[in-house]
Amino acid sequence: MKLFIAEKPSLGRAVADALPKPHDKGDGFIKVGNGDIVTWCIGHLLEQAEPDFYDPAFKKWSVEHLPIIPSDWKLVVKSKTRKQFNVVKKLIKEADVLVNLGDPDREGQILIDEMINYCGASEQKKKAALRCLVSDLNPIAVKQALNNLKPNREFLSLSISALARARADWLYGLNMTRMCTLQGQKCGYQGVLSIGRVQTPVLGLVVHRDLEIENFVSKPFYEVIATLQTENGEVYKGKWKPSKACEPYMDDESRVLSRPLAENVVSRISNKHGNISDFTKKISKKSPPLPHSLSSLQIEAAKVFGYSAQKVLDTCQSLYERHKVITYPRSDCRYLPKGHLSDAERVLQAIDSINERLSEYIGNVDLSLKSATWNDKKVGAHHAIIPTSKKLESSRLSKDELNIYYLVARHYIIQFYSASHYADKEIKTIIEGGLFIAKQRDLTFVGWQALFNKEESEKRNVEEILPDVVIGDSVLCLKGEIQDKKTTPPKRFTDATLLAAMTGIARYVSSPEIKKILKETDGIGTEATRASIIELLFKRQYLNRKGKDIVSTDIGKSVILALPESVGKPDMTAIWEAQLEAIYQKKKRYNDFMNGVADSLNRLLHDANQANFSNLKGKGMIKARRTNKKRSSSSPSNRGKKRS
8 A cells, every 4th residue: 555645735636636546535645546545744744852751850941951952862742633643644654655745845844754653653664765756736736746756765855954954943043032032031131032043043133124214324425426418419418426536535335425526526527528438339138037937926015005925925836725826825936847848828828717817918829938947957856936727716715826826827927028128328428527427227028027017118318319329429518416315224124125135145144255155155044934033023022023024123123232242143053954954965964054053052152141131121011921931842943843
């Protein structure tokens, strides 16, 4: 008997529907016509053991116990789902062949692997286990996945990487939360100070941005614009580019801070002749953006519809599991396998049936076009989020579901549209030794941008149209004028920009060496956890919303300012992400990573023990303390289905 072990019931039932009839539905499993059985977990049926499982003394929080580092890691059965655990365990023992049917990601891989290992499957049975990767719950796609089973051992490094992540997060979250909570309570804080490898640096991003805004002092700066006329009477404008000699009068962003300097430039160039020093005119192309990953979808949905990251994820899960109109949503990939091209026509027909807003554009697709997304080498366990070939009446989808489907479908359709074309011009003019630059970009062929309403207006003022000139031509400066401007503070984070910061974390790292490493990673957190991490910070009273803005609370600020600087910075956790990816790529060993985690944890605990949380005196809630203290006896980040 072949046993398919799915991550959750919806996936299990979808797979059973693609297997031979008749079906005999049991309690927690489905037996299919050929004698095989499909069963399922309900998320994680196992969880990391609590500290007092290793030593009863650890039930009481004490600095003397830290760090708590298990020498022999233990899992325990979750009490709420023990009944289903017993069903799966019995079937694992009875099965001849096991099939890992977890979601196509790290978490899905380890979720089933840990069950197989915990339930005592023989080494022979483990070696013979198979892996089924399902990213589309419709019957045709499921059958294709069932016909393409792979040896589960090929995904061992993925499982080890997930194991390393889970254990490292447990160590960091548990030990740092206990240390900071104890220090906070000494200073009169009433509650648990939750610290997490990812959540705390994310909080740090918001706090440091808020502090930068609070401490910002606006400064005036000045730009000089020259109105220039060619020998043919054509008029254009150029902006002064200060020379190196002007650096003493500029800030770090090359803005001129001295008005007398700007006035001097204006007086020198007015009614003076100059020459064209350079002229470029070229046609450039912009290819369509790739289909969405979860993070890119969350970012766009926040910009277009103002949705939170969690709302996007929840809506995606409904579109995937309930309606089956999009593929697996917790994807960090934006590429598609070439084999999917054969389904393109059916997918487009499905889009046409569901979304009227996109119908007019489907008629203009060119299926002979192949965008950069079709790349087998860049597709791992899962591919980009795209519509499925399932047709559905739009009335069956809620407004939010229609909106998210629209964004997913739009990015799929444009893969069959031509690149957009631009005409770029740049004129460089020298007047009295000063350089003035004029630029213009015109959209000459709309291409894929027709779906984004980004076509530039054809109505330009005469002065905005750059003439065609020749290097060396003489020009006259009709006038020079000063534009008085002021520096502005950075904008507060929103859902879109905070997610973008998490995925592009290298921008927030100062070390050139670390920045170089991080440019090759996907940031901090995972596609599956970023939304829940942001929401957790709101639940912990570390963040608040003000309209679309995300701002830190007094508690959130106090935590970051009291902690060692490295805890609130993304450097360490982003390096961990790179190392976890290296484990998956078989370029780093699990033991080496975990030893490094233990070493850094000892240093962090020492520094956190010196932290001063006096600004938190009298804050927090007794109720929160009682609730969270019980929950945080193990790592706060380790609870729930997806770990961070």
